[in-house]
Amino acid sequence: MELAKMRILDLQFSVEHDPEMHILLLQLFEQKYALNKNYGSPRRTRDSAFNSIKLLKVTWYELVPSIMSNMLNPDAIFSNNEMSLSDIEIYGFDYDYTLVFYSKHLHTLIFNAARDLLVNEHRYPAEIRKYDYDPNFAIRGLHYDVHRALLMKIDAFHYIQLGTVYRGLSVVPDEEVIAMYDGSHVPLEQMSDFYGKSSQGNTMKQFMDIFSLPEMTLLSCVNEHFLKNNIDYEPVHLYKDVKDSIRDVHIKGIMYRAIEADIEKYICYAEQTRAVLAKLADHGKKMFLITNSPSSFVDKGMKFIVGKDWRDLFDVVIVQADKPNFFNDKRRPFRKVNERGVLLWDKIHKLQKGQIYKQDLTLKHGWRTGAIIPELRSEIKIMNTESYIQTMTWLQTLTGLLEHMQVHRDSDSQMILEEWKKERKDMREMNRNFFNAQFGSLFRTDENPTYFLRRLSRFADIYMASLSCLLNYELDYTFYPRRTPLQHELPPWSDQLCTGGEVRCLFVVLFHPLMRKDRRETFPCQSEETISYSLEEGKNNLFLICKRRERERMLYSEGKRN
Template sequence: MSVFVNRILNMKKIKAIGFDMDYTLVRYKTENFERLTYGEVQKKLVEVLNYPSEILDLKFEFNLVQQGLVIDKIRGNLLHVSRFGKVKKANHGLRTLSFTEQNDTYSNSVIDLSDKNFQSLDTAFSVSNGVLYAQLVELKEKGVELPRYDLLADHIKEAIDICHSDGSLKTTVANNLSDYIIQDERLVDLLEMYKECGKKLIIITNSEFYYCKNLLEYAIDPFLKNHKSWKDLFEITITLSSKPRFFHFRNNYLRIDPDTATMTNHEGPITPGVYQGGYAGKLQKDLGLKGSEILYLGDHIYGDVLALKKTFGWRTALVVEPLEDEIKAIQKSKPVQRTINNYMKDKEALERQLDQLEMDKYLKKDFNKDEVGKIYSRIDKINNNISNELETYRTCFNPHWGELMRAGQEESRFADQIEKYACVYVAKVSDLLEHSPRTYYRPIKRILPHELI
């Protein structure tokens, strides 16, 4: 895998590198973890929120949802949205809306995520959320007594929050690490290389210290060559940071004794150690660095990347876990895409001929009606061929939603957010090992339509 560059990033100027933990430093076996989350949320909906027990019969379907979709809470729909906020595909429950239904509902709409009636599914953690929402909407349409569509969305989020707060998810993961966590020796090689090159390494995570400790001891400690523990590798570790609040609000720091997990109020500068809470502004000030000298890597556009980009100007890298499968799918689809492109060239040439013949008619020149009919027939044949090729093309990607980074011919809203707020993006942090800690990352010049002439 490579590093994909949206904006110039000169690693020579980066003096501190911060990392989120979950899905960034520590990689999850996503399908396993989302299945676990799905099951625990089902239980909470029944036991805490009094949902009918028949929802426990629902089965988790990993590919039913992909990262980057949007929930329309009022209409009960899942949406695949373009960078311009236009809906390119919509599902109601498990049913895809027809072109007419979709057009009638959304043709004059621009999806604005600042509207509380829309909920974005922007992280790998949100797959189970979307799957369960779609299935509950489907059950509701079949006559099961369930709340309004918007309340379904709110209740699922509430149940997920309960699962995180009561430890039901994290306890299971901590007790079965090999089932849910991926060990990546290359990641540890990268971190030690950065450390040796003088970069200050920092963790800023929303997870509690005990969970952070368990996962890092499993994912990092076995592969360390020049350090005894992850605590020696990272200069500062900040747990329960409450991102994105960490980038906006002046919360106090608590210092944690990593051996006993006891906490004390912290006064004065932030020095090497383990902390809870706090505020990014104080961290940056005590590090004595400019925002442009800090790179932060995370997996959440809004929680990790957008907030700090707007407040402190830190450089940003986004970890997009599904990117690895997406790139494989793109490679697999290339022969089909070439065939489609060739058909489109033939079709455009015929359309130009047809336009000229139609103009002859309007200009009262000789008009060959038979020739027009032949051209329409050839275009119809090409359209059928393209339709067949598109069916093959779609089999390369998510069977329900297609490409992650595209919505039709346009970039998806998810791709647009990555481009706007991430300096670089990768499928996993260890992909950076292919490049020197002093690499000057430069974006490829984007070609504008008029530049193709």
């Protein structure tokens, strides 16, 4: 009988969010993989253990098609806080990377323009022009140590993810990182505060904006050039010069003029943007647009993606808002902008539909926030691939095995543990490479959420890959966040064969040849509907058991001789 023919009823789980799925018979491994000398020589025992692990891995991989039947939806909206769209009467939109998405050419434009400003205005070596923008180098959310000129990924608890620290374009060895920081933890006083503002004495800058991708790459390239050519430099000055050059690309209008001159090259036409705005307008929702960009630039872009009548869809348009100061600076009043982009002197008493305004602040009235994260769609698509599911499933399994088996201190057991540790390290690197070869996922370090995700979870009630995701929901839909268990709410890895009646899970029971034929194992199960399947290979019997939620009862199975 083939595994593909086995029916698995109501098999629903997520590889990432249900750790119970990854724990394969950990309660039994102590007897099956512990090197008990009563059952044979150490060599034979080790071989049996490794062979059984290989069988378990191969068999688990054969279940991947069933796991993949419960794919994550890249067009879904995800919730950090409970929120009903029926309570939202006013919708506000940013312009860049919310209403308008840019092509890959834009970051190359910003990189090249800032690089040329470094050469022409800051007198940097002309040789840095040999460096081109690499869209696959950096990800958002990275931190930059201004004094050490190091780019790195930090998790939600201020720990550096080793293997992701770069000096220039080269990774810094873990031992050197640990020596520099006396470990891998970055003290709070060295980082910007939780709101992204600089605090006194901080040395870490976090790059949260999509526009910061060319800035990180340019910093790394110039650092690389100085290091390769033994040029003595002050990292703080380099950081400031690159920052100023990137800023000037925007402030001096270099980026705006280039986009307006070839709008089809730089702006991705998105027909669904108008569909979203029209849907909201048809339901009587009020809308406003707020952006740091100038009026003429926004007007041309919106005409391209929405149409000449785009302003009819918005009640208020605010340009050159100077975010984030816009949200808390009370000293600047609104100013009206005419059709030619000229500021008028009229005193503003109220905001009128169809008019464009500049500056001022938002009033804090408990706004709910939705974040647009374009990278989300590509990351979910990767998570839905067979190779990713295989890797993550086995990685979690190895983690459970290591926790459970570390109590065995004999040399042979320790040898097996070292093999598993090496394999686990290799698979963690493989997992990182799925997303970005240097820094991995935007949302995760090896185990923990990234600092980027921590801030996203704090400030965004909901988040999605693009505005078009709203088309998949009615405007009275309520988003409910998933209840994620805390660490103290979960049993140890080795006890997670099943956790609570609300969890549906699959686990594998492997009978090792070292077991005596009369040995009987028991394990908790929560189902009256149990499917068992036996795969014979050598002296191993493999039983696959699919559980559905119900009251706990005890089942048992036993190995048999061929």
